[in-house]
Amino acid sequence: MRQVGVNSLKMGDILGKTIFSSSGRVLLGKGVKLSPLYIAKLKDMGISILYIEDDRFNDVIVEDVISEEHRREAMEILEKSTRFVRLGKDLDGFEFKKIINKIVEEILFKKDILVNMMDMRSLDNQMFAHSVNVCVLSIVLGKAMYLDREKLDNLATGAILHDIGKVKMDPKLVSGATILTPEEIELLKTHTILGFEDLRKRKDLNLVIAHIAFQHHEHMNGTGYPRQLKEGEINPLAQIVGIADLYDKFTSDHSDVKRIMPHEACEILMGLAGTLYPFEMVRLFLRNIAAYPTGITVRLNTGEIGVVVDQNLSMPVRPVVRVFDESDFGSNVVKEYNMVEKRTIFIQEVLG
Known part of the structure; x- marks a missing residue:
């Protein structure tokens, strides 16, 4: 198996990894032979990279940190929950706790973890795929920091819901498809406040989860938002989510920053260590990231x-x-x- 850009696909290439929709439904399954119609559809969906089978790399296994089943289930729950929020209904806290427990258990069970798979992310599932990835990356870092189980559960829940404040915003603001005006950028930043106000009212969620949504864009040097908090004032769990959030935005399409390769994102994060994020957190995070993912x-x-x-x-x-x-x-x-x-x-x- 190896990774290719969508523009390098040829008729007859065989898909090596399943591609999911925003609701977790299978769009194209592993093993599908790609036709010109399928290739055109992948381009229309905004997918830029994917994995294909290759006889010369039959022995190369590209492993995700969590199973396809758990990733699909998490995206499905997120998609359903955002629909509820838009309609003014409550999140299903029980469903979130179930999937969070599965993901945390799976990551804790693994002895050695190296994040080395790049997301095959489409325009329609960007928000959900990003939230699940931030959740996974946050748990990986939390595990490396030897956080106890209660903190890991709160971290994972806060991570998967860190952008919940964007749900009721104009889709134009959150899609990353257009260049925003300074006024629109300031409006988008209020998603941290909206998320906090929503989550803190929920009795089935720990208040720490609301603070993760509130503070994940705060920086140690006071340049973050919404309150320009400084070192010692920011919840460490929110800092973990901030690192995971930035790394995932750097390495995926359809975010508000230009996509770069993992090795470039690692270099940038190291440069921000001690300024925006705690040095030791960044060091531990990078120890668990493959700068050059398998298959590239x-x-x-x-x-x-x-x-x-x-x-x-x-x-x-x-x-x-x-x-x-x-x-x-x-x-x-x-x-x-x-x-x-x-x-x-x-x-x-x-x-x-």
């Missing part, structure tokens, strides 16, 4: 082109790369470089 195509400093086929948990920026004899992946495997062992070899460029 790269050019090495040797000039060779290959695919990342495995990760080194001890050094996420130095993966294993399989190189072929031609830039378009010739049939003969030349070699594999384990970049922990081959220190003079490094990735020069990620190819789309």
